Amino acid sequence: xxxxxxxxxxxxxxxxxxxxxxxxxxxxxxxxxxxxxxxxxxxxxxxxxxxxxxxxxxxxxxxxxxxxxxxxxxxxxxxxxxxxxxxxxxxxxxxxxxxxxxxxxxxxxxxxxxxxxxxxxxxxxxxxxxxxxxxxxxxxxxxxxxxxxxxxxxxxxxxxxxxxxxxxxxxxxxxxxxxxxxxxxxxxxxxxxxxxxxxxxxxxxxxxxxxxxxxxxxxxxxxxxxxxxxxxxxxxxxxxxxxxxxxxxxxxxxxxxxxxxxxxxxxxxxxxxxxxxxxxxxxxxxxxxxxxxxxxxxxxxxxxxxxxxxxxxxxxxxxxxxxxxxxxxxxxxxxxxxxxxxxxxxxxxxxxxxxxxxxxxxxxxxxxxxxxxxxxxxxxxxxxxxxxxxxxxxxxxxxxxxxxxxxx
Numbered sequence: 001x002x003x004x005x006x007x008x009x010x011x012x013x014x015x016x017x018x019x020x021x022x023x024x025x026x027x028x029x030x031x032x033x034x035x036x037x038x039x040x041x042x043x044x045x046x047x048x049x050x051x052x053x054x055x056x057x058x059x060x061x062x063x064x065x066x067x068x069x070x071x072x073x074x075x076x077x078x079x080x081x082x083x084x085x086x087x088x089x090x091x092x093x094x095x096x097x098x099x100x101x102x103x104x105x106x107x108x109x110x111x112x113x114x115x116x117x118x119x120x121x122x123x124x125x126x127x128x129x130x131x132x133x134x135x136x137x138x139x140x141x142x143x144x145x146x147x148x149x150x151x152x153x154x155x156x157x158x159x160x161x162x163x164x165x166x167x168x169x170x171x172x173x174x175x176x177x178x179x180x181x182x183x184x185x186x187x188x189x190x191x192x193x194x195x196x197x198x199x200x201x202x203x204x205x206x207x208x209x210x211x212x213x214x215x216x217x218x219x220x221x222x223x224x225x226x227x228x229x230x231x232x233x234x235x236x237x238x239x240x241x242x243x244x245x246x247x248x249x250x251x252x253x254x255x256x257x258x259x260x261x262x263x264x265x266x267x268x269x270x271x272x273x274x275x276x277x278x279x280x281x282x283x284x285x286x287x288x289x290x291x292x293x294x295x296x297x298x299x300x301x302x303x304x305x306x307x308x309x310x311x312x313x314x315x316x317x318x319x320x321x322x323x324x325x326x327x328x329x330x331x332x333x334x335x336x337x338x339x340x341x342x343x344x345x346x347x348x349x350x351x352x353x354x355x356x357x358x359x360x361x362x363x364x365x366x367x368x369x370x371x372x373x374x375x376x377x378x379x380x381x382x383x384x385x386x387x388x389x390x391x392x393x394x395x396x397x398x399x400x401x402x403x404x405x406x407x408x
Contacts, residue, residue, distance in 0.1 A: 056230025
């Protein structure tokens with residue numbers, strides 16, 4: 001009998017145990033969702049201490065709605081700020097297009113929240129209080145056992161046993177590598193510079209997101225609350241340099257020389273040591289996320305470029321859907337496959353859209369004015385329809401086996 005058809009809920013009178021590898025946004029949300037679904041959960045994190053990088057996130061309405069559906073009181077609005085306006089401008093600040101996010105958000109009745117990664121992580125840690133979290137716990141391999149469970153071996157020689165293994169261990173996932181084998185990453189052709197800094201400027205309003213587009217370069221200003229700015233910048237660059245960038249703040253200032261005053265000012269007031277440089281990359285979409293009692297979520301399953309701002313949102317959605325799929329399930333591996341089937345089409349579409357938009361937005365030379373004109377003159381109805389789909393989260397209704405008596 002394969003592990004795909006085994007049943008193990010409340011085996012020997014106990015609740016099933018899930019091992020979550022990774023304590024990032026997806027892993028923490030998954031731990032909360034699984035506990036709410038009635039499982040025992042342990043989190044294992046490779047890092048010796050939790051320290052979110054100095055960057056920000058747009059937790060869009062779909063992700064906020066997914067978190068609210070957990071019913072555990074994760075209040076992000078008090079930690080960041082709500083998105084009130086979204087503008088795209090030229091490098092010098094001339095308006096290209098105002099995006100209708102506020103209109104869509106009001107219709108959906110769920111806010112989008114601009115927040116630092118560290119503040120989001122702290123909110124999730126508080127929601128996960130009481131769930132065992134082991135730091136410095138680096139998974140190295142796993143194997144399924146004849147009872148249908150899973151054994152995880154860690155780099156220090158420890159072995160942990162569970163009924164489920166959730167690989168939420170990010171872009172360099174150990175769990176994914178064992179499931180899918182070695183895979184190349186896909187470089188997007190540019191670098192990203194990121195920073196969070198105290199900031200005020202008369203041309204930057206509270207609750208705003210502003211993107212500036214140049215030729216092969218972009219810059220973003222995002223209000224993350226508390227008088228703080230999250231800014232990001234991109235520049236087309238060969239992979240061999242972007243993957244090991246050792247430049248200076250002067251190079252960044254030179255990249256945006258002559259741009260809008262608020263852009264230059266943001267870089268000027270940022271200490272050089274506060275700037276993070278990361279290559280922009282994803283992977284080919286993985287069709288099969290798991291086997292037996294093992295599955296993936298978030299960047300471990302479907303890493304995507306940042307152009308849609310939905311990386312963290314998709315991880316949060318994954319985690320919530322995973323919890324719903326497992327609630328009351330007798331056949332745990334089958335429930336994991338239902339989760340994967342539910343998530344595959346949406347995440348595949350957003351991975352592809354993120355890459356397509358990224359390539360277009362980084363246009364240079366003759367393609368740059370085409371890009372600007374495309375967004376300036378896109379029919380409003382089409383723009384609203386495109387954005388609203390990504391901002392909407394509809395919780396799936398999974399039927400559970402009659403023997404469990406549990407609601408979907």
